[in-house]
Amino acid sequence: MYNIHPEFDDAVLEARNLPAFSSEFIKELQLLTSDELNTAELAKHIRLDPALTARILRVANSPFFGMQRHIESIEEAILIVGLRHTRGLVIAGTVMSALQPQPKTGLDPEQFWRNTLATTAGAQSIAHYVLANHSHPQAISVDAAFVAGILHDIGKLMMAVTWESRYLQVSQLIHIEKLMAHEAEQRIFSYDHSKLGAAICERWWLPNAICHAIHYHHEAQRPTLNLGLAEKNLAAVLCLADAISPLLTQPCHSEGEANMDTLLALLPANQRHLAELAMRELEIESTALLPLIPDMRLIYLSLCHLVQLKMS
Known part of the structure; x- marks a missing residue:
């Protein structure tokens, strides 16, 4: 647990x-x-x-x-x-x-889902590259990467829906002190959305690999003892995808750039190169697509479809 x-x-x-x-x-x-x-x-x-x-x-x-x-x-x-x-x-x-948060919590549902779908697209594309170029056939599950991407920030929604006034404090800390969400949550709740999200997914009886990845998606550099190859790779891929998601939804955002090298270094050298390729393709494609497609569902589908075309 x-x-x-x-x-x-x-x-x-x-x-x-x-x-x-x-x-x-x-x-x-x-x-x-x-x-x-x-x-x-x-x-x-x-x-x-x-x-x-x-x-x-x-x-x-x-x-x-x-x-x-x-x-x-x-x-x-x-x-x-x-x-x-x-x-x-x-x-x-x-x-x-x-899970529908109220506006007074400071959590913007539209931005939340745009980031979620961008993370999902990134996780899926990176997982495809890792799997296609890894000697072990069970190196990572693309389906697990996909589901983990969709649910990776579920803890944020749960916090905002259940504890509205406390999550408003989180939103204010993010804005005033320029903190990352998980840092602000740690101050207010003494834990962050990744830990709560993993606990929730476990209570939903989701696969252990997905729970592990959600738990560690802000700290993949931390040693994850007793995890198998696929689980470790999934945690690293989700962490990387989450870090580059601002580049897909806000191409000029500096937050993703700041963490990029650190996160890429978590992957083995051969996987790191593939992740860089996936990240660059997604960044270029999203820059072209985002101004043209206002519907976030189509943004997500477009990114995934274009990446798949390049791999076929």
Whole structure:
């Protein structure tokens, strides 16, 4: 258990009445993050929600995919958008519905999800490169990197939704003292969103590798004892993807540049080169795409799709 602070039990108990801790939500999230999820099961799940169905069809029919005819079948839409990408949209939508912070907390939901999707795109692309150029076939799971990217900052949402006034103090510290979010959270809560997020994901019965990666995504340089190769790689890749996400959403942001060399050094030399390539491609592509595509779902899909085209 990630019970690294005595407040954790009370924190989770305090949040237990939120929709995100209902048995229905946990069952739904387990389905969506399962390695066994297939197109038929995902389509069946999507059809239960008319708004979600319309959203997925809108993405499949967007100019980005250049379809010559109108797509009306959700199964066909999944094939066009991709199973992994569609699953990501559904997971993000599910979490958005369950955890909606109020404006008075200082946490901007739109910016939160833009950063989340940029981190997910980065984690997926870097994981692809690592896997394609590593001698061990189980060096990293791209699907795990994808899910970890979507959920890596879930602790932030939980803090903002459950403890509004305290998270407002966090937001004020970030603004006034120019602290990183996890540094400000540590001051106010005595723990940060990565630790709480890992504890939450564990209580959702998500895979250990994902829980570990979320736990360490701000401190991958810290020795992670008793972790396997895939878990260590996933933690390092998620940490790197999180650090470069400002470059994707705000290309001139200096925060990502400051941590980049340190984080790249965490990966073995051969993986470091691949991560640099992935990062540069994503940075260039996002610079071109962000001003043109206002819909954050299409930003995410565009980044992932372009990276996949370059690897094919």
